[in-house]
Amino acid sequence: MGEISDGRNRILTIGVAVARSGRLASLGDPLDFVTGLLEPRLAVLGPTGYRIRLAARDTRSSADGARQAVQELAQDENAKIILTLAGTEVLPAVADTCEAIGVPCLSSTFPWQVYYYGRAADDDHPFDWTYHFCWGLDDIAGTFADLWERVGGSQQTVGCLWNDGPQGTWSRHPQRGFAPAARARGHRLLEPAPYREPAAELDGHVAAFRDAEIGIVTSAATGRDLALFRARAGEAGWQPRLITCSRWLAYPPSVTSSGRSPAQAGVATLVYWTPSHPYRSSFDGTTTAELAEAYEQRTGRQWLQPLGLAYALFEVATHALTAADDPADRRCVADALGRTRLDTISGPLDWTAGPVPNVATVALAGGQWQQGTRHDYELTVVTSGQVDGLPVGGDLVSAYT
Template identity: 30%
Template sequence: MQTNEDQAGIPAATRREVLGMAGAAGLALMAPTLATAQGTETLKVGFISPRTGPLGSFGEGDGYVLELARKALANGLAIGGKTYKVEILDRDTQSDPARASQLAKALINNDKIDLMLTTSTPEVVNPVSDACEAAGVPCLATVMPWEAFYFGRGAKPGEPSPFKWTYLFSFGVSNFVKSYLSQWGAVPNNKRVAALLPNDADGNAIRAAMLPDLAKAGYTIIDGGPYETGTTDFSAQIAKFKAEKCEILMTFPIPPDFATFWRQAAQQGLARTMKVVQAAKTGLFPSTIEVLGPLGNNISVAAYWHKNFPYPSTLTGVSGVQLADGYEKAAGKQWNQQLGASLSLLDAGFVALKKVANPKDKAAVAKALAGLQTTTMMGPIDFTKGPVANVSATNMIGAQWVKAADGAKFKFDYVITENASDPAVPVARKPSAFA
């Protein structure tokens, strides 16, 4: 007759108890390993920029910068005695504001990111920031006039900030003005300024805030009037600037529009009368200057980063020169100033995450951004100083594109011509007249 015992004579019920205790003991011994494996949380950071389309020159170096950041974070990020895995989820807006908003919402709702980083022009930064503000996700941004970020999204002068989750460190009108006046004062001219400003967030912010400041400084401003992005005929603006005998050109168009305008200006005789050609939003990158050929020589720009800035990356440890040289070797292209800005965004974002006890706590991260004080490759940032809540203003340094020496690897050199905003930045030469 069968009994409820196994071959060793141990009742089955008792055997199950023994195995259960053995399993429990084994699990107890394995507990530290399991706890480590299960306790390794992942921080998800979104990174949205324009890498293709009309604004694609801003993002052409982002792949290289993100690779450096991922290598620096390969072993995780230590915060409060705990190490977190880090995923940086980068997305390309294709220069489309609607797509920027959609990408941000997908990262927020589907990927459940803990922090959003975004850069390069209002067409990218504002829709991404709006999506984060609506969803209660901390967001840090750079590279656009702060007035277009703050007032362009609904904040009112003199009223409390309507933003709790979105922050920007970047230049503003006063930073442009300081650099421009320093550059223009070094070149003899008649102080008559041709202003070519588009009907967009940048153009409207500059028109409202910068033009009055330049007028107060003694310059006569001739506004060509707001034009639509994609305009193909600038004859009316060119005729007006010629009639007013302007010797300074100040522009804020996207790169394709500037190329169209500037070629027409040369054909119609305006270019040869200019003593200063000051470009912003375009003229920032070698690719947008080289397409102009000889018309690119001596174009002036206010730089938000240059490889000779004396500030290393806090995340990767690389210097400006190392970043530029590494990119040129890897990509076979000339370095550009967005390299330092994009790495600065990553620098600042991860400093903020390390300042909180729990980086998965979105409210705590937003609070850390509001009080963030650190030094990035672009220089010092301090959100406690303003100029308004949610904003830290960064310096602008005067620079100029000059024809490279014969036999040089690239057609133009990008040299620093003034440092009124930051004497720590070395000046290479004085500004030269365009014509």
């Protein structure tokens, strides 16, 4: 496909692969919102002589849909770079397809070890076209260890509720997972056999933790499986003092239609973006608080952590197009991504610093879903962790008070 022009400027297209149907549709909301928010602004922010346009395709919450979305964005829309967020199967499918056909890709919300090593890169053979920013499994372990030590001191025994999918498998990885980083902090992990997702029953895990007098449980379970675990624990007359969980908990829980508390209530989790983070947009100085407020005003829904990462995708993509030696050449755009250093609304991102080629890291803090004032449950920052200048909003409390 030839270059597109509006008569005055050549057009640079940023492609967006986003779930708008299927089981991950709600996970696509932040990226869909930011796409609509920034589309008119980005038109005038490109390199001299160019205008930026956005084109989106629905991944349909599946790997096949993701591959088709990339093909359409690359071929039909002539996208110079493709952006995506979220999905254990979808995100790698987007990135792998971009790598295969030679289109720059930028993604987030996926622990970097899973993104990098899980897609068969290694320290000697990095990717040519695909770039990512996120936290690592080791960062999650360090954040959770901070929380465990707040309730029980050093050298805790922690029960691990792992599934047999990518989340559990990579959490257990002996060199690059969550588990070795947690053990390096002096904690002992009790790891029953992983369960098949979705879980049919978790009685064996409950019994193992109860019999070992475990006070802390950690997991990467879905909300559904976490609810099942908590229900079975209650039926067995046992409850941990604290649950830490890294998956699905970026999205606000709410009281169920039956009036029962959601599975996430009182659960501690990682915090990577809030309206209180001390960051601003590289476009126009928009603050984290202003972005969160815009989302709530326009959608009528509670702000979401992935909003900041979704916004930063466009910041980095626009920067790469502007910094590229030839913004119409995909190879030049990919090279520009690899040398990007940029302060964004999600914090400073630096692809020249590693930890591996193709990856920049995001700082983590620790939080907990507690009953709120404006919403049923609000994410309370209980430890600032790696984030300089992030205010702490409350104390860590027992999940069962």
